[in-house]
Amino acid sequence: MNGFSLMRRIAVLAGLSLASAVVFAAGRVRVVEVVSYAQLGNHVGAQIVVRTTLGSRRAGTLVRHTQTALRLRLSPADGGVELDIPSSSVKDVEVLTETEASAGDDSAKKN
Incomplete structure (x- = not known):
C-alpha cells in the first residue's frame, strides 16, 4: 500500500474528509x-x-496549468519526464503540502 492510499484509509477511519487529512511523522x-x-x-x-x-x-x-491541459513533472525515480494531461481526462487532483509541526499543533484538549 502506498503512502497516499494509507493517508486515505487513515482519513476514513478517523472520520476526516480527505481535504483535511493530516499525517504526523517525524515532526512533519x-x-x-x-x-x-x-x-x-x-x-x-x-x-x-x-x-x-x-x-x-x-x-x-x-x-503548468491551462484551461485545456496541465503539465506534470514526474520525480527522478519515475523518469523525471514532463507529462501533459488533458483537462478533459482529469478526474480529481490532490495538492500535497508538508510543514514542520510545532508543539502547539496538537488539537487535543489538556485537562
Whole structure:
C-alpha cells in the first residue's frame, strides 16, 4: 500500500474528509487537499497527485496549468519526464503540502 492510499484509509477511519487529512511523522505534518481543476493555477510548483478518468494515477510537480491541459513533472525515480494531461481526462487532483509541526499543533484538549 502506498503512502497516499494509507493517508486515505487513515482519513476514513478517523472520520476526516480527505481535504483535511493530516499525517504526523517525524515532526512533519502532511496535508492533502482535493482541489478542482480550475483552482490548479494557484498551485503551480506544488506536489500534486492526478487521477484520470481512465483510472491512471500520476504524482509529481505541477509545472503548468491551462484551461485545456496541465503539465506534470514526474520525480527522478519515475523518469523525471514532463507529462501533459488533458483537462478533459482529469478526474480529481490532490495538492500535497508538508510543514514542520510545532508543539502547539496538537488539537487535543489538556485537562
